[in-house]
Amino acid sequence: MSTTDEIKSRIDIVDLVSEAGVKLRKSGRNYTGFCPFHANKHTPAFVVWPETGTWRCFGECNEGGDIFKFVMKREGIDFKEALQKLADRAGVRIESYQRETPVQKEAYQHLRDLLEEAIIFYRNHLLNNREVLKYLHEKRGLTDATLETFGLGYAPNSWDAVLKHFTAKGHPEQDLIDAGLLTVRESESANNEFRTFDRFRHRIMIPIRDEQGRMAGFGARIVDPNDVPKFLNSPETPIFTKGRLLYGMERARKPIRTVDQAVIVEGYLDVIALHQAGYENVVSPMGTALTEEQLRLLKKFTRRIVLALDPDTAGQKAVLHGLEAVRSAMDREGEFGFDARGLLRNEARLQADLRVASMPDGLDPDEIVKRNREEWKQLIETAKPIVTHVMETLAAGRDIKDPKVKNQIASQVLPLIEDLPNAPERETYRQQLARLLKVDERALSGAQTQGPRLRRPRVVKQKSLPEAPGVAVTISSGRKVEEYIVAVLLRKPELLYRLDRLLETHGLAHLSAEDFEYTDYQLLFGLIHEAVQQDRTEHRDFVIESLPESLSGLSHELLAQTEKLDRLDEKLVEELSRGVKRIRDDAAAEKITQYKFLQEDAQEKGDSKTVTLYQTEVLKLTKLKRTIDEFDRKMSLRRLE
Numbered sequence: 256m257s258t259t260d261e262i263k264s265r266i267d268i269v270d271l272v273s274e275a276g277v278k279l280r281k282s283g284r285n286y287t288g289f290c291p292f293h294a295n296k297h298t299p300a301f302v303v304w305p306e307t308g309t310w311r312c313f314g315e316c317n318e319g320g321d322i323f324k325f326v327m328k329r330e331g332i333d334f335k336e337a338l339q340k341l342a343d344r345a346g347v348r349i350e351s352y353q354r355e356t357p358v359q360k361e362a363y364q365h366l367r368d369l370l371e372e373a374i375i376f377y378r379n380h381l382l383n384n385r386e387v388l389k390y391l392h393e394k395r396g397l398t399d400a401t402l403e404t405f406g407l408g409y410a411p412n413s414w415d416a417v418l419k420h421f422t423a424k425g426h427p428e429q430d431l432i433d434a435g436l437l438t439v440r441e442s443e444s445a446n447n448e449f450r451t452f453d454r455f456r457h458r459i460m461i462p463i464r465d466e467q468g469r470m471a472g473f474g475a476r477i478v479d480p481n482d483v484p485k486f487l488n489s490p491e492t493p494i495f496t497k498g499r500l501l502y503g504m505e506r507a508r509k510p511i512r513t514v515d516q517a518v519i520v521e522g523y524l525d526v527i528a529l530h531q532a533g534y535e536n537v538v539s540p541m542g543t544a545l546t547e548e549q550l551r552l553l554k555k556f557t558r559r560i561v562l563a564l565d566p567d568t569a570g571q572k573a574v575l576h577g578l579e580a581v582r583s584a585m586d587r588e589g590e591f592g593f594d595a596r597g598l599l600r601n602e603a604r605l606q607a608d609l610r611v612a613s614m615p616d617g618l619d620p621d622e623i624v625k626r627n628r629e630e631w632k633q634l635i636e637t638a639k640p641i642v643t644h645v646m647e648t649l650a651a652g653r654d655i656k657d658p659k660v661k662n663q664i665a666s667q668v669l670p671l672i673e674d675l676p677n678a679p680e681r682e683t684y685r686q687q688l689a690r691l692l693k694v695d696e697r698a699l700s701g702a703q704t705q706g707p708r709l710r711r712p713r714v715v716k717q718k719s720l721p722e723a724p725g726v727a728v729t730i731s732s733g734r735k736v737e738e739y740i741v742a743v744l745l746r747k748p749e750l751l752y753r754l755d756r757l758l759e760t761h762g763l764a765h766l767s768a769e770d771f772e773y774t775d776y777q778l779l780f781g782l783i784h785e786a787v788q789q790d791r792t793e794h795r796d797f798v799i800e801s802l803p804e805s806l807s808g809l810s811h812e813l814l815a816q817t818e819k820l821d822r823l824d825e826k827l828v829e830e831l832s833r834g835v836k837r838i839r840d841d842a843a844a845e846k847i848t849q850y851k852f853l854q855e856d857a858q859e860k861g862d863s864k865t866v867t868l869y870q871t872e873v874l875k876l877t878k879l880k881r882t883i884d885e886f887d888r889k890m891s892l893r894r895l896e
């Protein structure tokens with residue numbers, strides 16, 4: 256039994272839902288009550304099935320799932336957290352869900368402990384350095400309490416202070432190198448000698464933790480304005496991966512969820528100053544452009560993300576130089592880079608809402624809150640969509656009456672617009688651009704630059720293989736069908752295009768995460784769906800890389816099941832389509848029964864408006880069922896041919 260199954264078997268969904276404050280009334284084999292997720296208090300449209308451990312709202316939400324989905328939705332947490340919560344409640348230990356091996360875990364813990372010790376070391380040096388303390392207090396406006404909360408420190412101006420201190424305490428040099436505290440370099444006096452010395456010297460030290468609060472590394476900022484580079488981070492280590500961490504995340508995650516918005520700034524000290532000013536939903540990348548992985552991390556907590564950019568970063572430079580410049584900038588420390596196209600793609604793929612707020616008067620965020628606390632709030636509230644931001648930045652201070660300028664701006668903005676996945680959005684921006692440049696919109700659509708378009712499925716040519724006797728798939732329960740679909744698609748994600756096309760030709764909707772009743776299949780399918788919409792990474796690798804730890808056990812299981820999958824792709828697509836038909840058919844039938852039941856309930860109460868509402872729904876579902884059955888009939892005919 257899988258861990259999720261075991262948890263489900265131990266938790267009574269009726270108890271769980273009742274405890275969440277939903278009053279349930281038994282009716283036949285099920286329970287009904289008022290939906291906790293929408294406001295209507297007239298119709299008990301919320302149904303719980305104790306046998307299958309599932310629930311569904313037949314009203315406004317029209318959504319359902321298992322205990323995990325219920326807790327995720329109710330408490331606004333992600334799958335992993337819901338899993339942990341319910342595991343605790345069920346008394347189930349989630350061992351198979353650790354990605355790190357025990358040996359690695361111990362090694363990583365050792366590095367983290369060492370870094371925690373380093374915080375104390377650097378902190379003591381800060382407390383003894385009046386000059387740096389003065390800078391932090393006066394120039395940066397940070398209080399002692401803030402310095403303590405964020406664990407700020409100072410690395411002394413010495414080549415061997417860390418080396419001496421920690422080796423004297425019995426730490427091997429290699430550990431200090433592994434933790435990124437020391438650097439090794441070949442000695443200049445030749446004879447192949449290597450010299451080990453302190454990586455951070457005469458710098459303000461800022462501890463960086465992962466989103467769970469575990470120590471990961473340091474960011475270091477110069478004290479002497481002539482030193483280079485201005486910012487220096489720990490080197491990449493197993494626990495410090497720049498592209499994956501966000502500074503301040505461990506403190507910001509709760510506030511981000513509470514206000515349902517995350518703000519990204521460029522500097523660690525800006526994060527600290529904003530937190531001190533009471534804006535705690537602020538994080539910063541590690542001095543590089545924002546990665547998809549970082550956005551994915553934020554997306555667990557909110558889909559509304561605002562980038563607060565310095566004027567020079569947000570400026571024309573980044574847009575004009577295009578992708579290559581941004582890419583090379585990403586490798587340099589201390590450069591943020593603003594890659595509009597990359598951000599737009601991630602926004603679409605992750606279904607996030609990305610906006611840009613540019614800082615006025617050449618000020619940094621920390622200077623703005625210092626100047627006027629309210630001003631920050633306003634800047635963030637008036638943040639603009641990326642395309643609008645690019646348009647306005649390009650037009651700022653230029654003579655847009657000049658046809659040459661018009662052309663230049665249009666040729667830079669149009670490819671971004673054409674790249675957007677949905678038509679109404681493209682239309683809106685085209686109009687906006689036309690208004691800005693004071694040109695006819697039709698002139699713009701004629702001047703379109705061809706850019707690679709998102710969501711244009713890449714057609715993968717299939718080699719035809721001789722058909723071998725495959726393992727017969729017996730589809731028994733709904734859960735098994737879902738498992739089968741996800742297992743096959745995980746093995747061959749590219750089949751999703753063909754499946755969707757097949758469904759489409761029969762008037763059926765593309766397969767979507769909502770088709771799945773079980774949370775883990777929903778999540779896995781969501782990743783497969785994302786995978787086929789990008790073309791940077793092999794589809795399956797993309798899924799494996801983005802898997803939350805909690806699903807890695809399940810995905811291995813599924814991949815093992817399909818190892819010997821050797822049927823023709825055409826056959827597989829057909830089987831998949833029958834699977835989809837099956838789960839949709841079941842879902843529709845289930846819903847029809849429930850609606851009829853609810854309809855009777857409403858009739859008894861004389862609520863004719865609700866009765867009509869349910870009747871319409873039943874009609875719609877009956878029609879859907881007919882389309883599904885028709886599809887099934889055609890598919891069977893095809894098999895006979």
Ligand SMILES: [Zn+2]
Nearest residue numbers: 290293312316
């Ligand atoms: Zn509802």
